[in-house]
Each structure stands twice: as C-alpha cells, then as structure tokens.
Amino acid sequence: MSWLLKIIVLSLTLGAVSNAKGADSVNLLVMIEDADKHSVPRDSQINKRVHASISQQLNQVADVYDETSVTLNTFNQGPGRRTDAELLDIARSVTRPPIDIVVVLSTYTAVTTNEYAKKARARVAGKILNAKSGQFLDNFEVQSPRTWSIPYACDRQTCILEEMGDEAKVLGDELGLILAEKLNWLINAGSPESSTAEKAELVNDYYLEFDGFSAKHVANIEEYLLLFSGYVSHRPTQQRFTRTTLLYRSTTGTAMLSRNLLKLLEELNMRATINFEGNAFSIKRITLRGENANRDITEGW
Incomplete structure (x- = not known):
C-alpha cells in the first residue's frame, strides 16, 4: 500500500472517531x-x-x-x-x-x-x-x-x-x-440546526512530551498529528536532542486523543509508554537492541 493511500486511511480512521458516542463528558x-x-x-x-x-x-x-x-x-x-x-x-x-x-x-x-x-x-x-x-x-x-x-x-x-x-x-x-x-x-458547538459557521467549540490545550524520540521522529509524528479529529494547532514549547514537548490544541477530549496517539504509534511501528496527568501526555519510547532507530516515514508503513 502506498504512503499516500495509508495517509488517507489513517485520516479516515482517526476522523471517524469524532462521531463516536463514547466522547468525554465535561x-x-x-x-x-x-x-x-x-x-x-x-x-x-x-x-x-x-x-x-x-x-x-x-x-x-x-x-x-x-x-x-x-x-x-x-x-x-x-x-x-x-x-x-x-x-x-x-x-x-x-x-x-x-x-x-x-x-x-x-x-x-x-x-x-x-x-x-x-x-x-x-x-x-x-x-x-x-x-x-x-x-x-x-x-x-x-x-x-x-x-x-x-x-x-x-x-x-x-x-x-x-x-x-x-x-x-x-x-x-x-x-x-x-x-x-x-x-x-x-x-x-451550538444546536444541531446551527450551520458550521455559527458553531463554537471548546478548545483544549494539551502538552505532548515525546521522550526518546529524535527530531526526525517528531517531524514524522507531527505529520499525523495534523490528521487527528478536532485538530486546531500545535507548536513546540521545548525541543532537545531526544526530547520534544508540543503544545497541542484540539477540540477533542482526553480519551479520544489517547486512542489516537496509540493508533499513531501502531501505524508508525513505534513502541512507547503513554502516561497522562492533568493536561499532559508523556510518551516515552521503548527501543530494542538491534532495532533500526532511523526508520523514515517515506519508506512506507
């Protein structure tokens, strides 16, 4: 399956979650x-x-x-x-x-x-x-x-x-x-009868801390963060050689974002632990001896 086709599949998969009935309550x-x-x-x-x-x-x-x-x-x-x-x-x-x-x-x-x-x-x-x-x-x-x-x-x-x-x-x-x-x-987001232009949405701020991920890994990950349903914007707040923290703004709840992060890691064939507290996700990479640490997204999924 080509890289472009897989992008489309992931986009549809993550976007479909936005209509799930299991969304977070407030x-x-x-x-x-x-x-x-x-x-x-x-x-x-x-x-x-x-x-x-x-x-x-x-x-x-x-x-x-x-x-x-x-x-x-x-x-x-x-x-x-x-x-x-x-x-x-x-x-x-x-x-x-x-x-x-x-x-x-x-x-x-x-x-x-x-x-x-x-x-x-x-x-x-x-x-x-x-x-x-x-x-x-x-x-x-x-x-x-x-x-x-x-x-x-x-x-x-x-x-x-x-x-x-x-x-x-x-x-x-x-x-x-x-x-x-x-x-x-x-x-x-307003009443069901409201048009898209009339609707307001509650935007949440999340901090995504990627520990053990190189700058190249994070660049690959950012491409997919854009596909998550409810995406508004993101920016780095800290960037070091193997640790990057992103301020991620989205209209989705924590449960949906957690599921999307798990799906993302699975699609990129990356192993990591995910911990959540307050509004911060800590994603710590797990590496195995002999594993190719420089996998490029352009090589396919």
Missing part, C-alpha cells in the same frame, strides 16, 4: 472567589444559596462536582478570600475526576440605611475558565433591577442574611440559566 467545578474584601465571603449563607442555584442549572449541561467532596482529603477547607490563582491551582490538582471547566462566582451585596428606610441591592458575577489552560471562555453578571426595601427593624445578622439570601437565590437562578446556555454552546 467535568465542572463551581467555585467562589471572594478575594475582594467587598464581596460576600465564601462560607456565607448567601453564597451557599447562590452556589446551589447555579450548580443546579449547570448540572443540565455538564457533570457538576461538589468542591468540598473532591478536595476533602487534599486541601484545607477552612481558608476564605481565595483568588483566581488559588482556585485554578485547586481545580488542576483534582484528578479524580479530572476537572475541565471552572465556573468562578463572586457575590456582592449592600444595605443603605436612612432615617425612614433600609434599601438593599445585590449583584452576582460569574466567569467560565478552561481549568487545564486557564483560558477565559466567557462571563456574565446579573444584578437586582433596583434597590428593594427590607424591614427597618431587620438589624440582626440572621435577618439581613435571610433577606439578602432570597434575592441572591433569584439572581443565582438567572445567572445559572445564562451560564448554562453559554456552556452548552461551547461544549456542543
């Missing part, structure tokens, strides 16, 4: 950012109600995991006032299950008191981040349409929390619906 964490001293603290009853409302809406389009449950044994549950950097570090450290998307929420409330009334207002902001790369994907915020009156005698903390929590929950439901729609668009 694992999501809803996290509270409260680094701003003016925002509502993470452990406040108000934030708990907002968090629950938004999680319920997002659960319709992704697999939403409870942060406390998946980090219980690995992270201190006490500290508040966490920054974006801390939240991303936590999300990336969770491997069971691996987290793909982080939805970061911040809630703001205020009460103004004068001689005859108490007025309140609230705002909830949310943004969607790619947990693997930290890439900003989208954001939105909702706020109470106007200030509303709360009982003037409501001067106890529990009373204020209840009044503000009721409004914040409504805002959480509204923001959750909007973020779910945006996330559904990113994950599913």
Whole structure:
C-alpha cells in the first residue's frame, strides 16, 4: 500500500472517531472567589444559596462536582478570600475526576440605611475558565433591577442574611440559566440546526512530551498529528536532542486523543509508554537492541 493511500486511511480512521458516542463528558467545578474584601465571603449563607442555584442549572449541561467532596482529603477547607490563582491551582490538582471547566462566582451585596428606610441591592458575577489552560471562555453578571426595601427593624445578622439570601437565590437562578446556555454552546458547538459557521467549540490545550524520540521522529509524528479529529494547532514549547514537548490544541477530549496517539504509534511501528496527568501526555519510547532507530516515514508503513 502506498504512503499516500495509508495517509488517507489513517485520516479516515482517526476522523471517524469524532462521531463516536463514547466522547468525554465535561467535568465542572463551581467555585467562589471572594478575594475582594467587598464581596460576600465564601462560607456565607448567601453564597451557599447562590452556589446551589447555579450548580443546579449547570448540572443540565455538564457533570457538576461538589468542591468540598473532591478536595476533602487534599486541601484545607477552612481558608476564605481565595483568588483566581488559588482556585485554578485547586481545580488542576483534582484528578479524580479530572476537572475541565471552572465556573468562578463572586457575590456582592449592600444595605443603605436612612432615617425612614433600609434599601438593599445585590449583584452576582460569574466567569467560565478552561481549568487545564486557564483560558477565559466567557462571563456574565446579573444584578437586582433596583434597590428593594427590607424591614427597618431587620438589624440582626440572621435577618439581613435571610433577606439578602432570597434575592441572591433569584439572581443565582438567572445567572445559572445564562451560564448554562453559554456552556452548552461551547461544549456542543451550538444546536444541531446551527450551520458550521455559527458553531463554537471548546478548545483544549494539551502538552505532548515525546521522550526518546529524535527530531526526525517528531517531524514524522507531527505529520499525523495534523490528521487527528478536532485538530486546531500545535507548536513546540521545548525541543532537545531526544526530547520534544508540543503544545497541542484540539477540540477533542482526553480519551479520544489517547486512542489516537496509540493508533499513531501502531501505524508508525513505534513502541512507547503513554502516561497522562492533568493536561499532559508523556510518551516515552521503548527501543530494542538491534532495532533500526532511523526508520523514515517515506519508506512506507
């Protein structure tokens, strides 16, 4: 079989996988950012109600995991006032299950008191981040349409929390619906009726580290990486004599990319171990004594 024909066969084989029903699901964490001293603290009853409302809406389009449950044994549950950097570090450290998307929420409330009334207002902001790369994907915020009156005698903390929590929950439901729609668009590339030009796709960043492969081997491999379904782009981030790391951008999930890498090694008659952690694949070549280490792709498959 000619080299060109085999390229076509591999392209069809790898491309067909994109329609498989066994594609990766999207694992999501809803996290509270409260680094701003003016925002509502993470452990406040108000934030708990907002968090629950938004999680319920997002659960319709992704697999939403409870942060406390998946980090219980690995992270201190006490500290508040966490920054974006801390939240991303936590999300990336969770491997069971691996987290793909982080939805970061911040809630703001205020009460103004004068001689005859108490007025309140609230705002909830949310943004969607790619947990693997930290890439900003989208954001939105909702706020109470106007200030509303709360009982003037409501001067106890529990009373204020209840009044503000009721409004914040409504805002959480509204923001959750909007973020779910945006996330559904990113994950599913729009509705089935959408044209190709109208569709958006969630792009994942992967690091492919080839250890024990010469520059010539990597050049051969790159020819086939272009054929993988969902391919967007790639570039080297490190290149040494027998080790090369590529930043590989694709719309496919980790399971599909792993299968394609195995298929690639098989087609090129290369033996290697493949390890995966976070968003990095480590491919370490296995060589045998007397094996021709300089096999050229132009010699055939």
